[in-house]
Amino acid sequence: MAGSTDLYSPVLSDALVILGAAGIVIPVFNRYRITPVIGFILVGLLVGPFGLGRHVFDHPWLSYVTITDPDGLEVFAEFGIILLLFSIGLELSFARLWQMRRMVFGLGSLELIVIGASLTFILAAIGQGFAGAMALGLALALSSTALVLKITNTATPVGRAALAMLLFEDIALVPIIFLLGALAPHADSNSMGNLLHTLLWGSGAVIALLVFGRYLLPPLFAQAARTKSPELFLAASLLVVILASLATAATGLSPIVGALVAGLLIAETEYHSEVEQITEPFKGLALGVFLITIGMSIDIEVVWENLGSILVATVGVICLKAVVTGVLLRLMGARRGTATETGILMSSPSETTLIVLSAAASAQLIQPGTAQFWQIVTAIGLTVTPLLSLTGKIMARRVDTVEAPHQPAGDDSQPRTIIVGFGRVGRLVADMLTKHGRPYVAVDSDTDFVSEGRRQGYAVTFGDAGRGDAMLRMGAAHAAAVILTMDEPVTAQRIVRKLRVQFPDLPIITRARDASHAAQLYRAGATHAVPETLESSLQLSEAVLVETGVAMGPVIASIHEKRDEFREMIMQEGGLKEKPALRSGQLREPERT
Structure with missing residues (x-):
């Protein structure tokens, strides 16, 4: 019995910290109109192994207000990103995705290649080996899907441009990982064959999801809807997204590809609004866990010891990515305000940057100390992403004669x-x-x-x-x-x-x-x-x-x-003397003479 209690307490304490963080951070930050993203990251910084967690051995009671098993949160953090891509798929459709193909494979590929090459040559020029510089350049060229899509509206010009680039980056993640394996000092000669094998089987999995999903999902959700049970509807939604993610993960592709495909399939049915609404709380909480894990990865002592170089690296990466992305958007015909805001919004590194950095370190392309340095830069970049978003909006208003558009397309048409x-x-x-x-x-x-x-x-x-x-x-x-x-x-x-x-x-x-x-x-x-x-x-x-x-x-x-x-x-x-007042010009009855 004692043994089971020891196993049970850490789980309860970690759950208490996470739910407590959500219960405190979201209302407080919403009250002051500040995005909760910063709050969750600060909570992770405070309760993580480099915050109060380092004092647990001296003060055991701190174990009840700190994260005792940081590695155990990774699966929930990944689930948050999966649900985010699933919700993005719900907002899209195959027709809209086809319309975006030029942006995804044109703008998206240019952005990743130009920024990656620029960072590669800069890092190589300051002494990093070329293979390691390439790995770092590709890693830092990635932008945060989890934060950018949470902050922006994909119905705006800024949101559409960001979504196109992020979709290409998510697709390119698998080839990047295989490329790093091929560049490893002791890489085997089968890397290219493995890549082709993964792409072949991954394509087959995606096609199978598209074919079977189109015929199986409508009756599945129709049956769930007939029961009038929200629990069953939620179970069906989570079942679809998890199975789709597992299908693509089993072939070597990222699970977020399967989540995106699942969202696209449900978006074509009449149940997409209900699915989006019923999964929203889970997505928000899981993303909160992801943000907490980002905060837990920041070691304040290491940051303080290398403060100058970390700030220079962070500012340098952000400025380079902002300028390159903005210039590319202008060359493709975007307005100045849209290009400015999108460039600044997309300028911070990504959560997938951490994955690529780990792969580069495992392939011995960079030293562990170098990987830790850039992991801290990435975590700081993620932390300031909401501030970058605000800065981008301010700068967009200044470079345009009018404020950059933020309303969804069609808001100026007749109200429905x-x-x-x-x-x-x-x-x-x-x-x-x-x-x-x-x-x-x-x-x-x-x-x-x-x-x-x-x-x-x-x-x-x-x-x-x-x-x-x-x-x-x-x-x-x-x-x-x-x-x-x-x-x-x-x-x-x-x-x-x-x-x-x-x-x-x-x-x-x-x-x-x-x-x-x-x-x-x-x-x-x-x-x-x-x-x-x-x-x-x-x-x-x-x-x-x-x-x-x-x-x-x-x-x-x-x-x-x-x-x-x-x-x-x-x-x-009913206790009313007159009808409730209406907005000017709406549905008023004509006065009788």
């Missing part, structure tokens, strides 16, 4: 209406919006409704509007209106209340069962609540009056008048 629930009522609303040229997007948690709607050409996706920030992801912040059509009174009332708190000016039109339910919806914050029983009575009255010979004009006027009377009565029952 969001339809929640796509049954009989939701479909009719979509038809009317389409008839009058109003853009919309619909969301429903019933997979049968979603599948049928998509087959018939409707813009509908799968998701649970009542969970998390699903409505924010659907674009509620910039929506023309939100229409709730589901016949679920409690759910509708909860969603209305949540939307009204998050978006005080958003027009919310909702279906109600009867007058009492409409009053509750008005009380929750609905702009309009339409009782089904009232509307059916009014339509019946209209038909009777027309059939008995009353002119259509007076009938319509009296129907509108009666509807307004009922609405006032319902709102009074």
